[in-house]
Amino acid sequence: MKQHIFALIAALGLSACTTAPGKPTNGAAEQQVQTGHAAVSSLDRPMYLRGDFTLWDADEVYRLKQTQTGLYSVRVRFMSPGKVYEFKIADAKWTPGYNCGFRYDGKVSLGKPLAADCDTVYNYFGFMPDRKGWYRIALDLRGEVPQLIVQRD
Template identity: 40%
Template sequence: MKKILPIIFLGSAITACSSTDSFEENAVSKTDIMTPIYLRGNFNTWEAQPEYQLKKINKDILQTKVKFSTAGETYEFKIADKNWSQGLNCGYMSEELDQFIESGIPVQANCNSIYNYFSFTPYESGWYQVSINFRQKTKPLVTINQVFE
């Protein structure tokens, strides 16, 4: 009986190590984005401008504000770094499901896109908050919400 206990204990210790390793791998896969990214669109001639740099809200979510001056006009945009780098060039994932954004409804982004511009047509002119959630790095979510000030 004494010889069996160390074997059972050793098995439990290995299982505990295995769980810890997998937890650490998941934590490492959710690294923070260090490169500045910007809201870039037809409203700012697609430039990476400081006033449209997305700010970190928490470890997964970045956001910025933009004023859409004309209700009913379609604004096209992407979220990207200064160089339109692969992995940080975020447009829509599915043309059918994600291209046209409605206020308050998240859509999936593809951050390796080239021409997949999001489209948003505000019902009212005013300030809007644009955010991207990188919790699931392979399918980040983009959301627009009207800001009432």
């Protein structure tokens, strides 16, 4: 269990040795203790949905916005049903700890949370919409492991 906690903290680029639980880390991500593990509840930098449909750029149109403490999302329009859209959530510089792809499996299912790894280089999420329209892609940092969720909007 401790190895998973330290791996999560390291993957998100945080230092647990200089911060008291619940206190900001000099403008960095805030930590809190939940049932014995540290969890990231907010980010210290802009994060973007970056994918084949954005030419992998950090475009302001695809910047995630905080909707609740620890929950960030962006609205996107997918116009090609049956096409697999590949994407990640990352900061503008692809910084280690802020480069989120899949942890175990990249196939995204509508409405089902999928574990994310925010210290990955190649693990792109893949989502194939069954119809064109607006979708909401969210990064949930409230639990022990970051999760990605895609829903119709």
